[in-house]
Amino acid sequence: MTSPQPGPEAQSLSAIAISVDGLSAAYAGKTVLDNLTLEIRRGSSFALLGPNGAGKTTLLNILSTLRRPDGGSARVAGADVVRQQTEARRSLGVVFQDSSLDDRLTAWENLEFHGLVYGMAPKRRRERSAAVLALVELEDWRDEIVRSFSGGMRRRLEIARALLHEPQILFLDEPTAGLDAQTRVRIWRYLDELRRARDLTVLTTTHYIEEVEGADTICIIDHGKIIAQGSPEALKAQYGSRWLHLTPRDQAALEAIQAARPDAQPLGAHGLALPADDGAMTDAFLATFRDRLVEVRFQDPTLESVFLSLTGRQLRDRADDQHNADKAAGRRGGRR
Amino acid sequence: MNPIVMALRGLYGVWLREITRATRDRAQLIGGISRPLIWLLILGVGLNPYFRGEVYGEVRFVIPYTYLQFLFPAVIVLNIMYTSIQFAVSVIWDREFGFLREVLVSPMPRWLILLGKVLGGATVATLHGALVLILARFADVTLSLEQVALALLLMFILAFGLTSFGVILAARVRSFEGFGVFSNTVILPLYFTSSSIFPLDPALTRAQQAVTYPEWLVFLVQINPITYAVDALRGVLINFNQFAPAMGVGVIVAMAVVFFVVATIDFARQ
Incomplete structure (x- = not known):
C-alpha cells in the first residue's frame, strides 16, 4: 500500500498523535460522551482522570476502533478511527482494563501470537519478544503458563505485549488498578523511558490520583465532558x-x-x-x-483537592475499589 | 511489507492458538477418545447380532454389512459434531474473558480472524474424527490410503461447516451454562435422526422404507443435513450410499459455505 506524500499541513499535524473533534456517544439513551474535543501531542503523557462512568473507557474504545462514535470524529496517528481502521489499529498498542491475555498459553506464546497477528517477521518477533520480556523483567517466566501468574505479572506481560509491535501510541485503561505501589512505580518508570527514547505517546485513563502526577497533561472528565485540562501544576495553581x-x-x-x-x-x-x-x-x-x-x-494543593473542588465529590471510595479489583481477579483466577 | 504475507501470518497465529489450546485441554481429548469407544464397543458390539434382515426366523432381506461397519462412519461424524460445536465454548470464552479485544484491536480484518479460528477448530475436530479411524480394523472396515485421504477431506469440510455453526450458536448464547444445555439439545437429536444408528430402510433397498418406519421419522431423517454427511462418509468408507453419492458431498460443502458466511456476518457485528 502506498500513502500519498504528506503535504505541509499534514507535516505540521504529525506533531499531534490523537485528535478528537466533537465526539459524542450514547448508551441506552444516556449520553456518555458529550461533544468532546481534545488534542494530544506526540510523545506526551496524557491522563484522562474521572470517576467511573465518566466516559473514559468509552472514549478509549472509540479511539481503539472497538466502538463507533455517534457523532463527531477522531484520528489516531493521522488515521480516522471509522474510515481507516486498519491504519489506526496498526499504530496502537492497547492495555485493557481487564486482562486480555490467553492464560492457557505461556508468556512467550502470548507474545508470539501478538507478533503473528500484527504480521511481524519471525526474526523481528523473536528479538522484540525477548526485548519486551526483559523490559518488564519476566524473562525467567517466559515458558510458564500465564494462569500461574500473579495479577502484577499479568499486567506487566500485558504492557510488554502492547509494546511488542512498537506502536506510536499506547492506550492504558486503568493500567495499574489492583497493583501494589512498587509495581506501579516500576511500570511508570518503563513507560517514561520509552516516551523519551521513542517519542511514544501514552494515553492513560485512571481514577488513581497518584498515577497522573507524572503526566504532562491531565484532562479531568465527568459526565462525558471535559471540565478542566492542563499540566498538574497548572491545574493545582488554577483550582487548588x-x-x-x-x-x-x-x-x-x-x-x-x-x-x-x-x-x-x-x-x-x-x-x-x-x-x-x-x-x-x-x-x-x-x-x-x-x-x-x-x-x-x-x-x-493536591490533585485530589482540585478534583474535589471541580466535581464536588471524591474520585471514589478507595477501599471499595480495591475490594472490587481483588474480587474480579479472584473470580477470573478461579474460573480459568 | 507484503500485506498478503502479513495476513497469512495472522491467520497462522490464530490457527496455532486454537491448536495449542486444544492440545492442553485434556478433558476434550478424553471425550474425543472415550466417545467412539463407547459407541462402537458397547452400542456397536451389543447390537451387532440383531442387525439382520430376519423376522421370526424368516430371512426377509440380505444385508451386506455388519452393524459395526454400518455404525463406524456415523461415529466419526458424531465425534466431529461434538468437537466442532463445543468449539463455540472457545468463542464464548474469548468474548467473556476479554481475549477477543486483543484480536479486535489488531490490524487483522474480522473475517480473517474468524477464518483462522474456524480453521483451527475444524483441524481439531478432524483430528478427533480421525481418532475413530484408528478403530477401523476393529470394526472390520478395511481402508485403502485413497479412502482415508478422501474421508479426511470430507471430514475437514464437514468440521469447517459445523465449527462455523458453533460460532453462530455462540453469538446467540450468553453463558457457558446455557451452552451446555443447548449443545446437547442440538447434537444428539441431529445425530439420532441422521440415519446414523439405523438405516433409513431396513432392507437397504429403499423399497420398503415408508412401510417399515413411520413417515414423520423418515421425514426428519430426510431433512436433516447430517444424514447426508453420514451418507457421504459411508460411501467413502464402506462403499454404501442410501442417497445419490454427489448429494452428500453437496450438502457438506453447502453447509461449510452458508454457515461460514452467516458466522462472518455475526462476528463482524460484534
Whole structure:
C-alpha cells in the first residue's frame, strides 16, 4: 500500500498523535460522551482522570476502533478511527482494563501470537519478544503458563505485549488498578523511558490520583465532558488552594494569631491552618509572627483537592475499589 | 511489507492458538477418545447380532454389512459434531474473558480472524474424527490410503461447516451454562435422526422404507443435513450410499459455505 506524500499541513499535524473533534456517544439513551474535543501531542503523557462512568473507557474504545462514535470524529496517528481502521489499529498498542491475555498459553506464546497477528517477521518477533520480556523483567517466566501468574505479572506481560509491535501510541485503561505501589512505580518508570527514547505517546485513563502526577497533561472528565485540562501544576495553581500549616509556641500566640487572622482553621490539638494563596499576605503574617511559631509548613494543593473542588465529590471510595479489583481477579483466577 | 504475507501470518497465529489450546485441554481429548469407544464397543458390539434382515426366523432381506461397519462412519461424524460445536465454548470464552479485544484491536480484518479460528477448530475436530479411524480394523472396515485421504477431506469440510455453526450458536448464547444445555439439545437429536444408528430402510433397498418406519421419522431423517454427511462418509468408507453419492458431498460443502458466511456476518457485528 502506498500513502500519498504528506503535504505541509499534514507535516505540521504529525506533531499531534490523537485528535478528537466533537465526539459524542450514547448508551441506552444516556449520553456518555458529550461533544468532546481534545488534542494530544506526540510523545506526551496524557491522563484522562474521572470517576467511573465518566466516559473514559468509552472514549478509549472509540479511539481503539472497538466502538463507533455517534457523532463527531477522531484520528489516531493521522488515521480516522471509522474510515481507516486498519491504519489506526496498526499504530496502537492497547492495555485493557481487564486482562486480555490467553492464560492457557505461556508468556512467550502470548507474545508470539501478538507478533503473528500484527504480521511481524519471525526474526523481528523473536528479538522484540525477548526485548519486551526483559523490559518488564519476566524473562525467567517466559515458558510458564500465564494462569500461574500473579495479577502484577499479568499486567506487566500485558504492557510488554502492547509494546511488542512498537506502536506510536499506547492506550492504558486503568493500567495499574489492583497493583501494589512498587509495581506501579516500576511500570511508570518503563513507560517514561520509552516516551523519551521513542517519542511514544501514552494515553492513560485512571481514577488513581497518584498515577497522573507524572503526566504532562491531565484532562479531568465527568459526565462525558471535559471540565478542566492542563499540566498538574497548572491545574493545582488554577483550582487548588495552598495552605500554611503552623504550630504556635504557646496558648497566647495561638490566641493572638486567631485574633489577627479570623480565617485560620484549627488543625489538630495545637495547630492552625491558614489559606496561603495570597503570597504578600502570607509574607506579612510570617514577618509578624515568626518568633512565636514552633513549626511552619506549606501544604501545596493536591490533585485530589482540585478534583474535589471541580466535581464536588471524591474520585471514589478507595477501599471499595480495591475490594472490587481483588474480587474480579479472584473470580477470573478461579474460573480459568 | 507484503500485506498478503502479513495476513497469512495472522491467520497462522490464530490457527496455532486454537491448536495449542486444544492440545492442553485434556478433558476434550478424553471425550474425543472415550466417545467412539463407547459407541462402537458397547452400542456397536451389543447390537451387532440383531442387525439382520430376519423376522421370526424368516430371512426377509440380505444385508451386506455388519452393524459395526454400518455404525463406524456415523461415529466419526458424531465425534466431529461434538468437537466442532463445543468449539463455540472457545468463542464464548474469548468474548467473556476479554481475549477477543486483543484480536479486535489488531490490524487483522474480522473475517480473517474468524477464518483462522474456524480453521483451527475444524483441524481439531478432524483430528478427533480421525481418532475413530484408528478403530477401523476393529470394526472390520478395511481402508485403502485413497479412502482415508478422501474421508479426511470430507471430514475437514464437514468440521469447517459445523465449527462455523458453533460460532453462530455462540453469538446467540450468553453463558457457558446455557451452552451446555443447548449443545446437547442440538447434537444428539441431529445425530439420532441422521440415519446414523439405523438405516433409513431396513432392507437397504429403499423399497420398503415408508412401510417399515413411520413417515414423520423418515421425514426428519430426510431433512436433516447430517444424514447426508453420514451418507457421504459411508460411501467413502464402506462403499454404501442410501442417497445419490454427489448429494452428500453437496450438502457438506453447502453447509461449510452458508454457515461460514452467516458466522462472518455475526462476528463482524460484534
